[in-house]
Amino acid sequence: MPAGLVISAPASGVGKTTLTLALARAWRNRGLHVQCFKSGPDYIDPAFHAAATGRASVNVDSWAMDRGTIAHLVGRGTDADVVLAEGSMGLFDGVAARGVSGTGATADIAEMLGWPVLLVIDPSGQAQTAAAIAAGLRDYRAGVRLAGVVLNRVASPRHEDLVRRALNDAGIAVFGALPRHAEISLPKRHLGLVQAEEQAEIGKLIDEAARFVAEHVDLDAVLGSAASWSPQPAANGMNVTPPGQRIALARDAAFSFIYPHMLEAWRAAGAEISIFSPLADEAPDASADVCWLPGGYPELHAGTIAANARFRGGLRAFADTRPVHGECGGYMVLGTALTDADGIRHEMTGLLGLETSFAKRRMHLGYRLAALAAPMPGHQIGARLRGHEFHYSTIVAQPDTPLAVVHDATGAVIAETGSRRGLATGTFFHLIAEDR
Structure with a gap:
C-alpha cells in the first residue's frame, strides 16, 4: 500500500522543490517506486519530478478540478511505494473565492487525500519564531495534519539547536536540518525555474541533492510519517475532448x-x-x-x-x-x-x-x-x-x-x-x- 505525503512550506522560495526531488531520488536509490504530483498550476515542476523518479508527474488543482478528476489523476500512484505531492506557495495560500473543489491551496489536497504535511522551514533571520510559525500552520485548519519539519538553510549548529529546541517544545518533530549548500540550487528565470529539459546536468544536481539530504535528514523517519493510502476508485476520468484526431x-x-x-x-x-x-x-x-x-x-x-x-x-x-x-x-x-x-x-x-x-x-x-x-x-x-x-x-x-x-x-x-x-x-x- 502506498505511503502519501505532502511537501509544503510557509511561503514560496523556501526549498520545496529541492527537498521533493532529493527525497524522491534518495528513496528511488533505495529501490522504492516513487510517484510525484504537483499541487496547483505550476507547469514546470512536473518535468523535474519525472527526472527524479523516472515516472511522469501531473498537476492536481482544487480550484480547477473536481474530486473525481483529482482521484483519477492520483490513481497512478497505486503501484508506487511512496507518493509525494509538492505544494505551491504557502500551505494555505489559494484564491479568495472557492473553485470546483477548493481554493487551489495545497492544504485542500492534503485534506482531500488524507496525507500529512512535511513542512520545509527556512529559519533565516529568526530562531524560536520558526517554531511559532510551524505551530500556527499545524493548528490553522482542522483536517490538515502536520507530519513534521525539515529545516533549510540553517546558519550554524547553534542556530539549529535553538530552532530544534523550540520545535521540540511545541511538540513538532524535526526530521533534519540542511545547511546552506549552493551546489543544489536550481537556476531560475522570470517565470520560475529554468526548465528541466534545458539543464544538461539536472541528473547530477538531483543526485547531489539526494546525497546531501540523505546526510542531514532521517529518511526512515520521514517515510514513517507518511500515511498509508488506499486510492479510491475514481468516479470519472478527465472527460476531455481532444482538439483533433x-x-x-x-x-x-x-x-x-x-x-x-x-x-x-x-x-x-x-x-x-x-x-x-x-x-x-x-x-x-x-x-x-x-x-x-x-x-x-x-x-x-x-x-x-x-x-x-x-x-x-x-x-x-x-x-x-x-x-x-x-x-x-x-x-x-x-x-x-x-x-x-x-x-x-x-x-x-x-x-x-x-x-x-x-x-x-x-x-x-x-x-x-x-x-x-x-x-x-x-x-x-x-x-x-x-x-x-x-x-x-x-x-x-x-x-x-x-x-x-x-x-x-x-x-x-x-x-x-x-x-x-x-x-x-x-x-x-x-x-x-x-x-x-
Whole structure:
C-alpha cells in the first residue's frame, strides 16, 4: 500500500522543490517506486519530478478540478511505494473565492487525500519564531495534519539547536536540518525555474541533492510519517475532448508549457500527437487536422522565430484550412509582432492581430474562468474553461474578435479575452480543465 505525503512550506522560495526531488531520488536509490504530483498550476515542476523518479508527474488543482478528476489523476500512484505531492506557495495560500473543489491551496489536497504535511522551514533571520510559525500552520485548519519539519538553510549548529529546541517544545518533530549548500540550487528565470529539459546536468544536481539530504535528514523517519493510502476508485476520468484526431504540437525550449495531464487525456481519448519544433524551423505536420502552440519562452527566442521562414510559412498555410490554437506564448507567436525585453520588435506569424511587448514588463498571474464566445479546437461556443495565466507581456494591440469572456478567480472581468480570426484562436491562459 502506498505511503502519501505532502511537501509544503510557509511561503514560496523556501526549498520545496529541492527537498521533493532529493527525497524522491534518495528513496528511488533505495529501490522504492516513487510517484510525484504537483499541487496547483505550476507547469514546470512536473518535468523535474519525472527526472527524479523516472515516472511522469501531473498537476492536481482544487480550484480547477473536481474530486473525481483529482482521484483519477492520483490513481497512478497505486503501484508506487511512496507518493509525494509538492505544494505551491504557502500551505494555505489559494484564491479568495472557492473553485470546483477548493481554493487551489495545497492544504485542500492534503485534506482531500488524507496525507500529512512535511513542512520545509527556512529559519533565516529568526530562531524560536520558526517554531511559532510551524505551530500556527499545524493548528490553522482542522483536517490538515502536520507530519513534521525539515529545516533549510540553517546558519550554524547553534542556530539549529535553538530552532530544534523550540520545535521540540511545541511538540513538532524535526526530521533534519540542511545547511546552506549552493551546489543544489536550481537556476531560475522570470517565470520560475529554468526548465528541466534545458539543464544538461539536472541528473547530477538531483543526485547531489539526494546525497546531501540523505546526510542531514532521517529518511526512515520521514517515510514513517507518511500515511498509508488506499486510492479510491475514481468516479470519472478527465472527460476531455481532444482538439483533433491528429494534433501537430509545437514542442521545444520556446513552446513547452502545457499541462502533462492534458496531453495524457488527449491520447487516452484516442488522439495522436505529432511533435514539431518551431525553433528548428519545422512546420506542423501536414497530415494533422489541428495545430496547437503551447506557452513557453518565445520572448527569449523571438529573433529566431521571426527568422524561421519555413515554420512561419508552414503555419500560415496550415491555418488556411485547419484550426490553429496558441496558449500564452503560443498566442503571442500567432500575433503580428512581439517586442522583446531590449525593445526590439520582431515580426511573428500574423495569424492574429495581437501585438505584445516585454519592454515594460507587467506580471499577469492568476486563475481564469472563460466562457467561450466563439469556438476553439475541442470546445464549442458557451463552453466554460478553467485555466491559469502567468506572463509578463503587455498587450499593445488585441484587435480581433474576442474569443471569450474571461473572469479571474474573484469573478472580475479581465481584458485578456483571447482572440479569433479565421481558423486561428489564442488565449493568454493555459487550459487545465473544462467546467462541468
